[in-house]
Amino acid sequence: MSGTTQILDxxxxxxxxxxxxxxxxxxxxxxxxxxxxxxxxxxxxxxGEGVWLTAADGRRYLDVYNNVPSVGHCHxxxxxxxxxxxxxxxxxxxxxxxxxxAYAEKLMATFPAxxxxxxMTCSGTEANDLALRIAAANSGGRGVIVTRAAYHGNSxxxxxxxxxxxxxxxxxxxVKLVPEPRDxxxxxxxxxxxxxxxxxxxxxxxxxxxxxxxxxxxxxPGFAAAVAAVRAAGGLFIADEVQPGFGRxxxxxxxxxxxxxxxxxVTMGKPMGNGYPMAGMVTRPELLARFCEETGYFNTFGGNPxxxxxxxxxxxxxxxxxxxxxxxxxxxxxxxxxxxxxxxTPAMGEVRGAGLFIGLDFIDPDTGAPNAPKxxxxxxxxxxxxxxxGAAGLYGHTLxxxxxxxxxxxNAETFLKALGEILTN
Amino acid sequence: MSGTTQILDxxxxxxxxxxxxxxxxxxxxxxxxxxxxxxxxxxxxxxGEGVWLTAADGRRYLDVYNNVPSVGHCHxxxxxxxxxxxxxxxxxxxxxxxxxxAYAEKLMATFPAxxxxxxMTCSGTEANDLALRIAAANSGGRGVIVTRAAYHGNSxxxxxxxxxxxxxxxxxxxVKLVPEPRDxxxxxxxxxxxxxxxxxxxxxxxxxxxxxxxxxxxxxPGFAAAVAAVRAAGGLFIADEVQPGFGRxxxxxxxxxxxxxxxxxVTMGKPMGNGYPMAGMVTRPELLARFCEETGYFNTFGGNPxxxxxxxxxxxxxxxxxxxxxxxxxxxxxxxxxxxxxxxTPAMGEVRGAGLFIGLDFIDPDTGAPNAPKxxxxxxxxxxxxxxxGAAGLYGHTLxxxxxxxxxxxNAETFLKALGEILTN
Numbered sequence: 001m002s003g004t005t006q007i008l009d010x011x012x013x014x015x016x017x018x019x020x021x022x023x024x025x026x027x028x029x030x031x032x033x034x035x036x037x038x039x040x041x042x043x044x045x046x047x048g049e050g051v052w053l054t055a056a057d058g059r060r061y062l063d064v065y066n067n068v069p070s071v072g073h074c075h076x077x078x079x080x081x082x083x084x085x086x087x088x089x090x091x092x093x094x095x096x097x098x099x100x101x102a103y104a105e106k107l108m109a110t111f112p113a114x115x116x117x118x119x120m121t122c123s124g125t126e127a128n129d130l131a132l133r134i135a136a137a138n139s140g141g142r143g144v145i146v147t148r149a150a151y152h153g154n155s156x157x158x159x160x161x162x163x164x165x166x167x168x169x170x171x172x173x174x175v176k177l178v179p180e181p182r183d184x185x186x187x188x189x190x191x192x193x194x195x196x197x198x199x200x201x202x203x204x205x206x207x208x209x210x211x212x213x214x215x216x217x218x219x220x221p222g223f224a225a226a227v228a229a230v231r232a233a234g235g236l237f238i239a240d241e242v243q244p245g246f247g248r249x250x251x252x253x254x255x256x257x258x259x260x261x262x263x264x265x266v267t268m269g270k271p272m273g274n275g276y277p278m279a280g281m282v283t284r285p286e287l288l289a290r291f292c293e294e295t296g297y298f299n300t301f302g303g304n305p306x307x308x309x310x311x312x313x314x315x316x317x318x319x320x321x322x323x324x325x326x327x328x329x330x331x332x333x334x335x336x337x338x339x340x341x342x343x344x345t346p347a348m349g350e351v352r353g354a355g356l357f358i359g360l361d362f363i364d365p366d367t368g369a370p371n372a373p374k375x376x377x378x379x380x381x382x383x384x385x386x387x388x389x390g391a392a393g394l395y396g397h398t399l400x401x402x403x404x405x406x407x408x409x410x411n412a413e414t415f416l417k418a419l420g421e422i423l424t425n
Numbered sequence: 426m427s428g429t430t431q432i433l434d435x436x437x438x439x440x441x442x443x444x445x446x447x448x449x450x451x452x453x454x455x456x457x458x459x460x461x462x463x464x465x466x467x468x469x470x471x472x473g474e475g476v477w478l479t480a481a482d483g484r485r486y487l488d489v490y491n492n493v494p495s496v497g498h499c500h501x502x503x504x505x506x507x508x509x510x511x512x513x514x515x516x517x518x519x520x521x522x523x524x525x526x527a528y529a530e531k532l533m534a535t536f537p538a539x540x541x542x543x544x545m546t547c548s549g550t551e552a553n554d555l556a557l558r559i560a561a562a563n564s565g566g567r568g569v570i571v572t573r574a575a576y577h578g579n580s581x582x583x584x585x586x587x588x589x590x591x592x593x594x595x596x597x598x599x600v601k602l603v604p605e606p607r608d609x610x611x612x613x614x615x616x617x618x619x620x621x622x623x624x625x626x627x628x629x630x631x632x633x634x635x636x637x638x639x640x641x642x643x644x645x646p647g648f649a650a651a652v653a654a655v656r657a658a659g660g661l662f663i664a665d666e667v668q669p670g671f672g673r674x675x676x677x678x679x680x681x682x683x684x685x686x687x688x689x690x691v692t693m694g695k696p697m698g699n700g701y702p703m704a705g706m707v708t709r710p711e712l713l714a715r716f717c718e719e720t721g722y723f724n725t726f727g728g729n730p731x732x733x734x735x736x737x738x739x740x741x742x743x744x745x746x747x748x749x750x751x752x753x754x755x756x757x758x759x760x761x762x763x764x765x766x767x768x769x770t771p772a773m774g775e776v777r778g779a780g781l782f783i784g785l786d787f788i789d790p791d792t793g794a795p796n797a798p799k800x801x802x803x804x805x806x807x808x809x810x811x812x813x814x815g816a817a818g819l820y821g822h823t824l825x826x827x828x829x830x831x832x833x834x835x836n837a838e839t840f841l842k843a844l845g846e847i848l849t850n
Binding site for chain 1: 437446448456462468472473478491493494498504508514516518520522523525529530533551555582591592638647695700701714721722725729732829
């Protein structure tokens with residue numbers, strides 16, 4: 001069982017508890033074994049606004065966890081765009097519409113020149129599933145390199161490259177796991193994986209460019225060299241921007257740019273429509289053309305006019321409200337505050353991140369070993385103080401700080417104050 | 426190349442044409458080789474309402490093709506539900522919300538008792554991909570039986586069971602194709618496929634219960650017996666209700682019920698949110714539990730409150746406006762009109778269907794052979810008369826009549842009149 005799954009277990013409702021509200025019972029009855037609810041005592045939410053979520057009991061929670069409502073919960077401009085377009089026209093892309101091409105034009109202007117084709121899908125899973133097929137069609141191989149606590153989605157093919165979703169299985173023969181990039185060991189591990197995959201044929205390396213599920217490794221030493229090694233071995237590089245994309249790192253729209261690499265394929269998802277189900281895959285025209293030679297690809301809901309209107313509003317809000325600059329500034333303030341506290345707090349380990357994506361390790365003060373129970377207790381204590389947060393990483397000991405992008409210094413101070421109270425008590 | 430792909434080629438924009446409007450050029454630049462546009466001269470759409478779509482040049486088209494806006498393009502009740510919920514709360518399902526469980530309750534009440542668990546996804550593809558994994562986890566096999574012109578979606582795993590999306594490839598070793606159900610040959614073919622898959626292990630048979638891509642075979646002789654044969658051989662039966670579901674057949678909510686079978690897994694999609702990207706998979710609790718033992722499954726956008734609000738509005742509109750009864754009544758009127766015309770028109774072959782899903786074959790008057798060019802010319806001639814329609818089937822010679830469900834007798838008469846004019850000139 002992976003660390004991510006472990007820590008989740010400590011912070012989720014245990015169905016064996018039984019009982020609970022009528023709503024909770026209905027949920028368990030409908031969703032069955034697939035039901036996963038945050039917290040031992042799950043929260044019923046009724047309203048979202050900016051960086052706040054309001055529960056049915058009237059309590060307001062500061063959201064330091066959710067990255068889908070990236071420009072703020074229920075942002076009025078996005079809501080208005082969805083409502084207006086849904087009332088006017090919502091169809092597939094086998095007819096032409098102005099809004100879809102206006103969105104494609106604006107989105108593609110954020111990518112370096114060789115990446116000029118866009119396929120819109122419904123979810124990051126669909127985008128990654130398609131990316132894998134494009135890599136296979138162009139490389140001729142099917143071997144994939146991923147990090148050891150990665151999560152890329154939930155389809156059959158994408159589950160095989162998502163170790164954090166596995167409960168007992170190991171990797172399939174065409175999948176090689178490498179550690180998160182902490183030092184030169186990353187490059188060495190990727191080179192070794194390329195060699196091991198020679199027999200099945202190397203297809204690609206796919207990584208989240210901020211290594212979220214692995215515990216947030218923003219600096220990623222050896223990243224660019226590892227990409228070069230994969231290409232030298234005949235593989236493609238897929239940047240999964242579902243987590244770092246759309247300005248979260250505070251260093252531009254896309255996480256890969258921080259590492260000075262231009263991917264062969266880029267996938268994006270969660271924040272793309274601020275909650276409207278949409279995602280996308282961007283690549284070079286010749287890679288897409290090669291794939292389309294052998295199969296037709298059509299996505300009924302992908303890139304529909306309402307998705308395009310939502311996506312266009314998201315891009316406009318990011319620019320108008322200066323959310324990339326805010327992510328950079330508040331993120332730095334936030335990391336400095338956490339680092340300052342860590343220097344005085346033996347249970348706090350490394351603080352890592354870029355922009356408003358921060359990882360904070362909890363460790364055993366004596367041995368420095370990962371301390372998942374401490375992370376879990378902290379998550380629950382923060383909930384009691386009205387703050388929503390989660391964990392990540394192979395050992396589940398990393399607090400995943402990933403709020404909506406309008407998060408302010410004042411919001412960061414609220415979090416720091418609450419965390420300080422918890423850790424000094 | 427499959428017939429479905431062939432016929433599409435005759436009715437779509439040819440990129441080699443070049444030129445065209447600025448919008449068309451933008452589309453080709455962004456979507457690259459993945460771009461597929463209906464008609465040699467693609468239509469720019471600007472508005473949808475009920476059974477009508479309006480183009481940029483002001484021309485109104487009667488929509489006899491689109492099944493996603495199933496309760497009518499831009500239905501005000503669905504639009505209002507989306508706008509209201511998007512402004513209030515849009516989050517994942519790891520918190521509880523009233524609207525999600527209210528929707529699950531209402532939806533699950535339409536299924537026979539053993540089918541009581543629901544997993545919500547973004548697309549029919551995701552639902553079918555998950556269904557295949559559930560079948561594999563429970564059967565222990567991975568062999569899949571599908572019809573020879575089937576389409577079930579676009580993920581890596583689902584593409585392998587979607588022959589109509591293949592251009593040159595044949596089936597993978599774990600996939601066996603059977604013909605569409607015209608007579609006792611269907612049962613025999615399924616029994617043979619079960620035997621052939623013994624070595625890799627039979628997992629399931631998955632069929633669209635109205636066999637849309639195969640050319641619409643509503644009667645499907647031998648269907649129930651084939652399901653029994655699959656089960657006797659240790660496989661599960663998955664009903665793909667993405668096309669026939671939500672009342673289209675005029676015989677209740679689900680197409681499988683017309684055949685007196687209760688599936689092990691049911692998947693649904695396109696019409697579920699009238700255009701809002703949502704889909705779902707329904708199964709028995711023990712099948713879902715077995716699958717969840719080995720893997721976590723979570724879908725970020727799946728079953729979010731806005732999806733639930735849209736889905737709830739769709740169910741309410743179906744009931745309030747009597748759309749199932751309308752599909753039955755108008756469908757029968759429409760089929761009778763077509764059959765009447767076919768008896769007088771040598772180029773028209775069989776008329777098949779249920780409710781508002783009708784297949785009309787075009788044949789060579791002398792030999793009775795499939796006549797795809799005639800179907801294609803008719804589709805284009807209908808466009809010139811302001812009617813949108815498409816084709817289906819292994820040979821691409823079947824007109825696929827599949828309008829939004831509020832389609833009236835008057836709408837059917839408009840179609841019949843236009844078709845008569847085309848076929849007698």
